[in-house]
Amino acid sequence: MIHLEGFLSQFEMQVLRKISKKLPITFELNLDSFNQEYYTKLFEIPLEIGFYEIVLFCNKLSYDKIVQNINSKGKESQVQVLEFRDKIAEVGGIFAQIDVWLGQGITPEQICIVLPNEEFAHYLRLFDKARNFNYAMGSAxxxxxxxxxxxxxxxxxxxxxxxxxxxxxxxxxxxxxxxxxxxxxxxxxxxxxxxxxxxxxxxxxxxxxxxxxxxxxxxxxxxxxxxxxxxxxxxxxxxxxxxDDVGGGRISVVGILETRGMCFPYVIIPEFNAGNVPSLSDKDLFLNTAMREKIGLPTRKSRENLQKHYYAKLLQGSCQAWIMCLSNDENKPSRFLLEDSIFGNSPLLKADTRYSEYFLSGKALNYQECEIVAPLEIKDFSATSLQCFLTCPRKFYYRYILGFKETANEAVNIGSKIHNILKEIYQRTQDYNMDLMYQEFCKEMDKSHSLKESFESALAKKYLKNFFESEKVRLESGWIPFAFEQDFCFEFAGFALKGRIDRIDKRGNEVCVLDYKYKRNLKVESKNYEKATDFQLPIYVLAIQKGAICACNPKQIQAGFYDLYEAQIKREQDLNAKIEVLQEKLETIKKDSKEVNFVLASKREACQYCDFIYLCNRY
Incomplete structure (x- = not known):
């Protein structure tokens, strides 16, 4: 006898049909509104909702509907759906509810934590110091x-x-x-x-x-x-x-697939979020629905219905169930919660804040925004540090005054790698043969230390091929690269401005200051310079005008960002106007430098990838 809960592949059915020529095979099916259509198509017989025994013998099917006495329970009284702000509070909710059940005399063996996403087990292990849980998925x-x-x-x-x-x-x-x-x-x-x-x-x-x-x-x-x-x-x-988790405790932690054919009186299902429920694999995206139906493969709808069946059976067999989900900027509750046939009319309730404090040994302190007012005791700016100050003074305070370090980013490392390689191959060339230079570039990019870096390097080689083709046209127009990675420092509006110019091209009495940008969708700020924060190109132009770069005294100066993705130079619209705005901003900073209020960024978009987001309570 075979109790069916999931799908049978075409190959498995062929094997079973061959076996049935020698001996009968009995299938047990428990059909509901979610799996009825699939099994009706699989066995090609009319099946209604209920419990069936289907016998396959000599490649022929016979079936009987079995009447079972099932005491249905009201879903509203047994299912609790709670919404949390973060995973730690969710784990606190799990432990708190287990405490309640154990206090009511319920044995640990009757409790089960079901994980739609088994990665959540890492969070449980982190707080399961007493080893009360037994993890069916084991450890990697x-x-x-x-x-x-x-x-x-x-x-x-x-x-x-x-x-x-x-x-x-x-x-x-x-x-x-x-x-x-x-x-x-x-x-x-x-x-x-x-x-x-x-x-x-x-x-x-x-x-x-x-x-x-x-x-x-x-x-x-x-x-x-x-x-x-x-x-x-x-x-x-x-x-x-x-x-295998051989030393685990008495409370089971299982994936949703491990619940098939099992019954747990007390169930907790965390992480019931979109992306986890329904769970979709890459193979579901390989063929469309029409093709799957034509060749007899399960469709995306049938896979979702099968998962609904698993959750429905799990909750039907339970006395009490707690469904937990996250609701924040990145996570939303699963749409499966709208299925009244599974969850009844259970409302989505906000979780109590005490769950966030479950693991605290003392009293939780509410976050209070503090004002940081201090003198600006710096004498110089780079384009990067100035942009940081104008965008978020608080981040500037953490980064440049307190000296907090930011997390290294591998994408940034790839950009630095490209800069260094371009500098080396341009400095040692004499005839600017772009085809040979591109070959040298590819050879250097192949020197990678990790798989991710190798992948990023392969992409860079693809994009930079257009860059070297563009360079041929630029050379033909008379522009010759003559300086690379030029450091500078000069006085302006009460501050020393310092930095490094990636490249300077020359054509007659005019120069073009270039800054490489390996960044998708690169945009240059418009003429609304009053709100501008990026003054990199104006600072570079001032460095040329002030004579901070040796052997460079041109009559005309151009400046632009060299977009390595699109292989084109993107120039500022009005550099002189932006230099005036830069001077005004620096003079204002200098005037107020004795007492600066290091406020938070006015726009939260600046906080999204900031390393100090937790210090400012903006996560």
Missing amino acids: LKSSALYRNLKNAIKAQNAQANCNESPQVEEQDSTLAIPNFLDFESFKEFLQNLEANSKEAQRVKEKFLEGLEQFDFALKYLTSLSVQEQILAFLDMIEEVTL
Whole structure:
């Protein structure tokens, strides 16, 4: 007998039909409004809502509808739907409700946490200090210390072998020395001889050794790779391997698929948000609905209905259920909550603020905006620091006065890499053969330390091909690059303005100051300069006019951003007018510098990717 809850593929049905020629197969089906249509099409027989037993024998079907006594319960009294602002409050709500149930005498085995998105288990593990939960999905092998240390060490060795320098890697466990492996056999011996000082370490080692047995088959096809690359390929293969949670507690934490055929009296379902519910895989986007129907594959609608069936059965078998979802700028509740046949008329309630304070040992303090008034004790600005001050004085205070560091961004690193390579190949060329220069550029860009950097570098090579083609036209028009990465510093309106110009081109008695921008949808500020914050090009032009750049005394100065994505120069509309506005702003800053109110940015768009967003309570 087979109890069906999910889909059967065409191949599985073919296998079952062949088996039925030898012995009968009985299917148990519990049909509701969500899976009725699918099974009617699958078995090609008229089925109504209810419980069925379908017998397949000698490739022929017979079926009976079974009457079951089911005591239905009012959904309004058993389903509670709560809306939270953040994940920590959501976890606090889970723990708080479990406390309530346990206080009522309910046993831990009767409670189940069902995760539409199993990544949420990381949050539960973070706060499950007493190990009360048992995680059906286990833990990923890649999160183990052995895996992390091996991955970091081998990546560093591989980068050093290819580029003669080591990339920045995560800190390693000092108790585990990773040698330089001469061949893959020495790597095997290292794992086999590795000491396991705990049960968990032993299970990790066993998973590595099991993976080695499987990898042996592929190893003979990877002889062209270095030993470090072979080891990295092995680590990539086993990174999704999971370790069973053998030391877990009595409260089950399962994915929605693990609930099929099971019944839990007390259920908590967190993360019931759009994006998690319904859960869609990439394969659902590969073929459209018409094509899927034609070849007999489940459609997106049928997959969504199947998930609705899972949640409906889960809630029907429960005494009490708590549905939790996030509602903020990034997350919205799932539209499945509108299904009255599943959730009844349960209202969406705002969660109590006490859940946010569940893990606090003391009394929570409400955020109070503080005013920061202090003298502006700086004597110089760069274009970047000035833009920061004009956009958000509070960020300027954190970054340039207190010296707080910002998080390094790999996209920014790619931009810096492009700048450096362009500088090198332009400085060492003599005849400006753009075809050869592009080949040199590609060769340098191929020197990457990570997969993400390799991907970004490949994209950059594609976009910069048009840039080098544009450079041919620019050379033909008489413009010759003659200076790169020129530092400057000069006095203006009471401050020293400093910076570095990416490139200066010359044609007769005129020069063109260029700043490379590797940025999509690059826009230059309009003539509404009173609200402008970016004065990079005016500062560059002033540096030329003030003689801060050596061997440069032109009669006419142009300036623009060189858009590397679109391979075109985008110029300011009226540089002289913007220089006047710059002077006014600097004089005002100087005048008020003894007592500056470092206020927050007036527009919250500036806060979206700011590293100090939590300091300002604008997350």
